[in-house]
Amino acid sequence: xxxxxxLALTGLGLAALYFLVASxxxxxxxxxxxxxxxxxxxxxxxxxGTWWAAGNLPGAGPDGFGxxxxxxxxxxxxxxxxxxxxxxxxxxxxxRTIEQVLxxxxxxxxxxxxxxxxxGADARPFPRPDWTRQVxxxxxxxxxxGGLLLIIAAVLVLGAILAFLRWTRYGLxxxxxxxxxxxxxxxxxxxxxxFTLVFAIGGAAAALAGALGGVYFGTVSPGQGGSLLIFAxxxxxxxxxxxxxxxxxxxxxxxxxxQFVNYYGTSGLGDIxxxxxxxxVLLLRxxxxxxxxxxx
Amino acid sequence: MTLLDVTPAPAPTAPRPGRVHRVRPFLPLVAxxxxxxxxxxxxxxxxxFEGPVNSPGTLQLLAICLIxxxxxxxxxxxxxxxxxxxxxxxxxFAAGVYGTDVLITRAGLPLWQAALLTVTGGTILxxxxxxxxxxxxxxxxxxxxxxxxxxxxxxxxxxxxGLTGGEEGLPLDVSGLPAGLVGVTNTxxxxxxxxxxxxxVVFVVHRVSGSPTGRVLAGLRDDERRIGVxxxxxxxxxxxxxxxxxxxxxxGGVVYVLIVGGASPHITxxxxxxxxxxxxxxxxxxxxxxxxxxxxxxxxxxxxxxxxGTSDAVDNLPAVLSRPLSQPLFVLGTVFILAVYFFPxxxxxxxxxxxxxxxxLRPRP
Numbered sequence: 001x002x003x004x005x006x007l008a009l010t011g012l013g014l015a016a017l018y019f020l021v022a023s024x025x026x027x028x029x030x031x032x033x034x035x036x037x038x039x040x041x042x043x044x045x046x047x048x049g050t051w052w053a054a055g056n057l058p059g060a061g062p063d064g065f066g067x068x069x070x071x072x073x074x075x076x077x078x079x080x081x082x083x084x085x086x087x088x089x090x091x092x093x094x095x096r097t098i099e100q101v102l103x104x105x106x107x108x109x110x111x112x113x114x115x116x117x118x119x120g121a122d123a124r125p126f127p128r129p130d131w132t133r134q135v136x137x138x139x140x141x142x143x144x145x146g147g148l149l150l151i152i153a154a155v156l157v158l159g160a161i162l163a164f165l166r167w168t169r170y171g172l173x174x175x176x177x178x179x180x181x182x183x184x185x186x187x188x189x190x191x192x193x194x195f196t197l198v199f200a201i202g203g204a205a206a207a208l209a210g211a212l213g214g215v216y217f218g219t220v221s222p223g224q225g226g227s228l229l230i231f232a233x234x235x236x237x238x239x240x241x242x243x244x245x246x247x248x249x250x251x252x253x254x255x256x257x258x259q260f261v262n263y264y265g266t267s268g269l270g271d272i273x274x275x276x277x278x279x280x281v282l283l284l285r286x287x288x289x290x291x292x293x294x295x296x
Numbered sequence: 297m298t299l300l301d302v303t304p305a306p307a308p309t310a311p312r313p314g315r316v317h318r319v320r321p322f323l324p325l326v327a328x329x330x331x332x333x334x335x336x337x338x339x340x341x342x343x344x345f346e347g348p349v350n351s352p353g354t355l356q357l358l359a360i361c362l363i364x365x366x367x368x369x370x371x372x373x374x375x376x377x378x379x380x381x382x383x384x385x386x387x388x389f390a391a392g393v394y395g396t397d398v399l400i401t402r403a404g405l406p407l408w409q410a411a412l413l414t415v416t417g418g419t420i421l422x423x424x425x426x427x428x429x430x431x432x433x434x435x436x437x438x439x440x441x442x443x444x445x446x447x448x449x450x451x452x453x454x455x456x457x458g459l460t461g462g463e464e465g466l467p468l469d470v471s472g473l474p475a476g477l478v479g480v481t482n483t484x485x486x487x488x489x490x491x492x493x494x495x496x497v498v499f500v501v502h503r504v505s506g507s508p509t510g511r512v513l514a515g516l517r518d519d520e521r522r523i524g525v526x527x528x529x530x531x532x533x534x535x536x537x538x539x540x541x542x543x544x545x546x547x548g549g550v551v552y553v554l555i556v557g558g559a560s561p562h563i564t565x566x567x568x569x570x571x572x573x574x575x576x577x578x579x580x581x582x583x584x585x586x587x588x589x590x591x592x593x594x595x596x597x598x599x600x601x602x603x604x605g606t607s608d609a610v611d612n613l614p615a616v617l618s619r620p621l622s623q624p625l626f627v628l629g630t631v632f633i634l635a636v637y638f639f640p641x642x643x644x645x646x647x648x649x650x651x652x653x654x655x656x657l658r659p660r661p
Contacts, residue, residue, distance in 0.1 A: 110629025
């Protein structure tokens, strides 16, 4: 029983990480039709920003309030990079989708290489607070606190994004833009501001995933973003493109399947099962769990 | 709403009468002959190659460049000619590399059997995975192919059944291979093999895109719904293109494993597929020679930039410059972004642009 609960909670921790990356991807995709390959870079910037701040910034550190400050710095850095990417690289290619995707591909190659050039290819130990190394006893299972922190953060982010989409003016613009961008533009609403906003939200969530993922894994390396990104893509497709709630459901399913199969089967089998799950979902429901039926 | 509005290839310039125009159709043949007799030359090109052209090191680099020229041309069948953005093409190449290596080294099959089985297996794999992935369109298709390719990377890295050697890779057991393909002195034969592969891919791709099927594929790229309205099944045509490109890629893997002498897990990475996309876009998607040029140039730069990055000239620069420049992918990624902005048609669009420029600069009568 204890093992099952432990696996479920660590699986949910992984799901939280996937959700943080996938929510931004899904929103950006839904509104702008851009598959953002540079999303892993935002994650890397968040992780390295937090790592750098904890070591170098006055007032920040691996413990207590200093850690909150370090994470805030990492998230701010990731958000800033995301906004810059949108303004400098994506916006000039407005509505030329394929070129936008290509630019993010180039950026993902160059950005990871730049991280590697600056801080080396090897994984660095991440400054995590002492209490995240400890475990909490839940129903007989000893659950690492780092995973619980991720779950709480993901639930808060999900709530914040849903509240933002439901009750604010820009949330309304984004929701309408996901439904039908041409119509929103025709009504005289500037969708470009919403693009920047969506990139900023996605960048912030990804950077938070980078910072908390550093706590979860204990290390930070340039390639971390890329490997998480592929599972985030899977989550986005299974959940239905453009749907944040769908991403949340899919992230939970993917995280749990991966964790349980990796434990009870061979290591690595869980990752393959996830892709198998993707194939099954596509065969039964090509538009994803929460996706709308395609009209074309 | 079409998600994949691939920039159409620039319209061919009106045929100009003159000597150049009459020679033009034969230029590929001339290039092939020049490439075929290249190993007989002993010219040294300092700065471009490390040793003379016929040295094994240079020939191996050239052979790898030719393989990737062929791979890029095969990938362009999907991306440039059909408008399918696949991010999993490296999987079929890796299937060729690891399939041949495992069948020769672990199962002890002779080369021709291993090659035949591998190419057949790679083609079937492409057909099966393509059949599932093609249920989605556009960006979702890209993500799904990427996910499938990731399974290949996991299978190779986790070393299931001890077949692939995991992180260390799997050196090719050369004892059963024909003597002419083994050893440093025989690099020239491998070079010719690579050249033959490139020629085969270019021939197949050009034959397909010139055929009625090729016209349907171009129609799918421009407007898929119209092809459906004409009563043709888009799914079937896309699957044919996907399977064919996968088979060609796995054949490239067979030649590659012979040239490199083993398989290493980095060829299964998603980075390699992204590189294929970069090659095609750098060269010019949907054009006759662009992808080949892009593939050759990219691989050449990738190898040479590593040497350039560790050279004294770069080391002496301040750390802010020398560190990024020592990463080939940083340079290539930046070049790629600039290319997307400033040369949307790729390298092959430069020629008409330049001729336009020289014409406007010429003094008017």
